[in-house]
Amino acid sequence: MRLTSRARSLLALFAWLAADGAGAALPREIAHAFLEAQIPLSAVSAYVQEIGEARPLVSHQPAKPMNPASTMKLVTTFAGLELLGPDYRWKTEAYAAGAIVDGVLEGDLVLKGYGDPKITIEQFQALISALRATGLATIRGDLVLDRSYFAPSPHDPAAFDAEPLKPYNVGPDALLVNFKSVRFVFTPNAAGDATEVRMEPPLAAVALHGAPRLVGGECNDWRGGLAASFANRADHADATFGGRYPSGCGERDWYIALLDHAHYVHAMFARYWSDAGGSFAGGVHEGKAPPGSTPLATLQSPPLYDAVRDINKLSNNVMARQLFLTLATSAHALPATTVRAADAVRRWLAKRKLGFPELVLENGSGLSRRERIAAKSMARLLLAADGSRVRGDYVSSLAVAATDGTMRKRFADESVADQALLKTGTLEGVRALAGYVLGHAARRYVVVCFVNHPNAAHAQRALDLLVERVYAGDFDRSVK
Numbered sequence: 001m002r003l004t005s006r007a008r009s010l011l012a013l014f015a016w017l018a019a020d021g022a023g024a025a026l027p028r029e030i031a032h033a034f035l036e037a038q039i040p041l042s043a044v045s046a047y048v049q050e051i052g053e054a055r056p057l058v059s060h061q062p063a064k065p066m067n068p069a070s071t072m073k074l075v076t077t078f079a080g081l082e083l084l085g086p087d088y089r090w091k092t093e094a095y096a097a098g099a100i101v102d103g104v105l106e107g108d109l110v111l112k113g114y115g116d117p118k119i120t121i122e123q124f125q126a127l128i129s130a131l132r133a134t135g136l137a138t139i140r141g142d143l144v145l146d147r148s149y150f151a152p153s154p155h156d157p158a159a160f161d162a163e164p165l166k167p168y169n170v171g172p173d174a175l176l177v178n179f180k181s182v183r184f185v186f187t188p189n190a191a192g193d194a195t196e197v198r199m200e201p202p203l204a205a206v207a208l209h210g211a212p213r214l215v216g217g218e219c220n221d222w223r224g225g226l227a228a229s230f231a232n233r234a235d236h237a238d239a240t241f242g243g244r245y246p247s248g249c250g251e252r253d254w255y256i257a258l259l260d261h262a263h264y265v266h267a268m269f270a271r272y273w274s275d276a277g278g279s280f281a282g283g284v285h286e287g288k289a290p291p292g293s294t295p296l297a298t299l300q301s302p303p304l305y306d307a308v309r310d311i312n313k314l315s316n317n318v319m320a321r322q323l324f325l326t327l328a329t330s331a332h333a334l335p336a337t338t339v340r341a342a343d344a345v346r347r348w349l350a351k352r353k354l355g356f357p358e359l360v361l362e363n364g365s366g367l368s369r370r371e372r373i374a375a376k377s378m379a380r381l382l383l384a385a386d387g388s389r390v391r392g393d394y395v396s397s398l399a400v401a402a403t404d405g406t407m408r409k410r411f412a413d414e415s416v417a418d419q420a421l422l423k424t425g426t427l428e429g430v431r432a433l434a435g436y437v438l439g440h441a442a443r444r445y446v447v448v449c450f451v452n453h454p455n456a457a458h459a460q461r462a463l464d465l466l467v468e469r470v471y472a473g474d475f476d477r478s479v480k
Contacts (some may be wrong), residue, residue, distance in 0.1 A: 012317050014278070024059035025375050027469060034451075034464035043453035047375040048470055051386055051436075051444040057470075062376035065358040066450035069425025070315045071434040072366035072373065075381060077308045077397060079345050079392035080323045083330040085202070088304040092175070093295035094131055097287075098141060108141035108282070111265065112289040113175030116301045117322035119269075121178055121201050123299060130297035138279040143266050144287035149174040150325050151335035157257065160367060161428070165256050168367065173261045174319040179318055180264045182206055182411055184239065186226075187251045195245040205236045205267040206258055212245040219249040225243050234260040249258035262286070281289055305393040312397040312423055313405030317365040324364025338363060338413075354380055366425055375448040378434050380388065382446045386436070398423055398435050403465070410464060416471040422447075431459040437470045445470050 026046055034044055036371040045066045048058035056062070064315040080088075080141075093116050098107015109131075155171030157164035167181040183200040195214045199206065212226050227243030260265065266284035273280045289295075301307070311320045328340035331347055349356060358374040385394045399405030402417035406424045411417045416437070425432030434448040445472050451459040 001040050006378075013363075024056050026058060026060040027466075030462055030466050031467065032464050034459065037462060038455045039072070039451060039453050039459055039462070041074075043437075043456075044449070044451050046449040046466065047379040047446075048448070048466070049383070049446050050439075051377055051383065051446060056376075058466075059376070062372045062379075063358070065360070065372040065374055066432075067369070067371060067427065067430050067452050068120040068366055068367040068373050068378065068434070068450055069427045069430040069432045070317070071378065071423045071425040071432045071448075071450075072361075072368075072371050073311055073315065073320045074378065074385075074423050074434060075345065075361075075373070076320050076324050076364035077311055077406050078329070078385050078388075078390070078394055079207050079327055079348050079383060080304060081308060081393055082388065083327055083344065083348055084304055086303060086305040086393045090114050091303040092127060092299040093289065093303075094127065094297045095289045095295050096136075097144060097290050100136060100389055103135050103137035104200075105136060105141065106137045108144045108287070108308050109280075110144040110146055110287060110289050112146035112149075112295075113173070115172075115174050115322050115326045116176065117307055117316075117319035118301065119177045119299070121272075123301075124177055124268055124273065125272050125276075127297060127299040128269070128276050128278075130299070132276050132278060134296050135278070137294065139273075139282060142282035142283045142431035143269055143280075144264060145175055145262055145284065146287060146289045147174040147261070147337055151337045153337070157363065160369075165232060167255050167257045168317045169319050170257045171261075172318070172325050172363075175261065175265060176322060177265050177268055178319070178366070179255075180259065180261055181255045182239075182258050183253050183255050184208075184241075185253045186212070186222075186241075186245050186249070187250065188245075188247050188249075192247065197241060199239075201268060201271060202273060204262075205263060205269040207236070209238060209240040210242055212241045212243050214245045214247055217246045217248055219246055219252075222246055222249045222252060223254060227252075230256060230258070231327045232258050233242055235263040273360075274412075279342060301314060305397070308393060308397045313399045315406050317367045320365035321367075321449065324361075327364075352384055354384060356380075367427075369427075375450055378448045379446045382434065382436065382448070386444075386446070395421055395436060410460075411467070414464075414468060416468055418446075420467050420472055425450075429454050429456050431439070431456040431463060433463045433467070437467055439471050443473065 045064045047062045047063040049056040093112045095110040157169040170180045187196045195211045197211045225244045226241045229240045231238040296435035325336045327344045328336035331338040356377040361371045362368040398421040399407035401411040401420035419438045422435035432449045437445045
């Protein structure tokens, strides 16, 4: 007799209940939700513990190494806050490699990066304004980029998921500017008979061809209708939109990573130096800041605690990788490498008596097929963070249920809204969730759950149910 999928799920549930008599077993309702989603319980790892209590409420395969997806950022950001300090600031410096006479630099201008994870267009313009304020007007040499703070390493943006133009696949760089990305903005014109396309930043190295035809109708798959094509090279790129754009979309945008790091910075500099009234017609090449020189201008980043908020709430992979590499400088000589960064994190964990033997760190962002951690280890990390001096900055960096970040659209109609502070993780074949739940009577819980299975995309209901049950505090009834 052939069993239905529901029957198979029920048999698996009964088998699991018969085999697991422990009080910290995965609650049967949640186990059933995973099985209904065609996810075997062997592909799930979970750990729940009330803060201040010695024993877990849920402990299902707690020591199994799992791919945590973006919840790995919880390790990187906690390490960053403790090793670098919440007020740590990255800097970007500009040097003159030559004499400046009457506002003319007879030589190169050198930009030296220290790994700032988020130099926005506005901040880059501020650096240029500071340079212009020194009286510098004309640069007769090249733009020289000192990117030596991070060791050069090969990076294939297509290697992870064959999406080389996605901004989350941009590789780390000591002189990263604006995530090396271009924002294309599509808007119906005032007359309602054409689509306007603008590019931010407006780079001369990126050529924009045509505009999609404005048509009526709902938005739906508006990007697919654009018939977009991108020809991306190291020093120049072409963007073509030969399709249609529905008027019902209003204004929409699309971020694309174009050029290589050096030519992106060069194009940004040339554009905004000209906008600021300066003169520059040079090329770009690698080099070093003049030894012993004083910078003409310095750009300081916002404090680390701001960056940690972006990394965790918005799950920013590029910023996480920049922070991860910066961690190497806390324990090793320059240049920073991922191997040295991983070692710095392990040393920090050892000092905190948080040895996680199963831990595998590749880039610290979770955008990896190799990274691993166990649910119990992640829970121990969250418990340690809750008792640390950086607790406020760390906990406030997590997405709030039904309110912001990656949790903005989850739990909107549930009592748990605003009562869970969580980091989510999503990869093909992976769903993860880790953080804190604020229960009744001021009870607080650490919650971790990892799912590694081809059907992981169907795990959200079970993951949400776990959070709801933790908030309700009804585990005593559910696990019996």
